Amino acid sequence: MRALLILIFSWCLLTSQAQSLSNLLKPSKTGGVAGLQQDEIAKGLKEALQVGADKTIQQLTQTDGFFGNAAIKILMPPEAEKIEKSLRSLGFNKQVDDAILTMNRAAEDAAKQAAPLFVKAIQEISLEDAIGILKGDDKAATTYLQGKTNTALTAAFRPSIEQSLEKTGATKQWNSIVTQYNKFTFKKINPDLAGYVTEKSLTGIFTQIALEEQQIRKDPLARSSDLLKKVFGKSN
Numbered sequence: 001m002r003a004l005l006i007l008i009f010s011w012c013l014l015t016s017q018a019q020s021l022s023n024l025l026k027p028s029k030t031g032g033v034a035g036l037q038q039d040e041i042a043k044g045l046k047e048a049l050q051v052g053a054d055k056t057i058q059q060l061t062q063t064d065g066f067f068g069n070a071a072i073k074i075l076m077p078p079e080a081e082k083i084e085k086s087l088r089s090l091g092f093n094k095q096v097d098d099a100i101l102t103m104n105r106a107a108e109d110a111a112k113q114a115a116p117l118f119v120k121a122i123q124e125i126s127l128e129d130a131i132g133i134l135k136g137d138d139k140a141a142t143t144y145l146q147g148k149t150n151t152a153l154t155a156a157f158r159p160s161i162e163q164s165l166e167k168t169g170a171t172k173q174w175n176s177i178v179t180q181y182n183k184f185t186f187k188k189i190n191p192d193l194a195g196y197v198t199e200k201s202l203t204g205i206f207t208q209i210a211l212e213e214q215q216i217r218k219d220p221l222a223r224s225s226d227l228l229k230k231v232f233g234k235s236n
Contacts, residue, residue: 042130044231046122049141051228052212053118056205060111067104072204074103077196083181090184095177102170103193107201109164113156114149114205121148134231138217142210153202161201162194170197 059065066072076084076096084096122145125133133140165171174193216223216232223229 038127038131040227041134041231042125042127044227045130045133045141046125047225047227048213048216048232049122049125049145049209050119052142052209052216053115053122053145055212056208057111057115057118060205060208061108063108064104065111066107066201066204067101069204069208072200072207074107074197074200074204075100077193083177086184087177087181090180092177092180095173095180099170099173099177102165102168102173103197105168106161106164106170106197107204109167110157110160110201111205113160114153114202117149117152117156118145121145124148138214139210140213142206142213145209146206150202154198157198157201158194161198165194165197 060072066074076099087093087096125144129144133144136143165174171193216228220229220233223232
């Protein structure tokens with residue numbers, strides 16, 4: 001009889017432990033993962049994106065934010081590479097260098113236009129999107145943000161880039177080297193400078209935001225708040 005009671009007690013204990021383990025592993029009713037609630041995930045993702053976007057804009061709007069960063073520095077348009085080679089061979093190195101510098105200065109000047117658009121897109125992240133982003137790759141949040149803002153950013157950036165190109169003297173420098181080049185060729189060329197700098201500026205911005213996201217996901221020291229530590233600590 002005693003043996004039977006021990007057996008029954010042991011079975012109940014094991015059943016209880018198994019049930020507890022099952023409850024721990026299964027998703028919560030609110031869609032949370034690994035003990036996190038949906039609202040925590042959404043807030044954490046939004047905070048991570050905001051931190052990454054703010055830091056990126058702060059970096060890139062500084063002098064040499066683009067020009068001093070080899071990964072995103074804006075060079076001559078591909079269709080103008082022949083211009084660059086020809087003019088450098090003719091001794092117009094300074095004019096070409098000045099054109100490249102002023103293109104990057106225009107990007108640095110216009111980058112601040114991205115901030116309000118990022119804020120709007122980040123605020124609109126849904127709970128469902130947040131969970132998908134958290135479970136995604138190490139650039140999932142940046143990819144989401146780019147998809148949500150790229151069209152609006154292009155539309156907003158183009159006028160700002162055009163103004164910045166004028167402000168920094170890039171338009172003047174560009175017109176100067178194109179004029180010099182066209183003197184020596186029958187095939188005249190004048191690529192869309194504003195369109196090119198707009199595209200490269202946005203590429204540079206999202207490249208930097210992706211780097212910030214990867215840091216937050218991988219490096220505990222990059223998680224600057226308790227919420228980021230909780231959300232991304234759980235997701236690792």
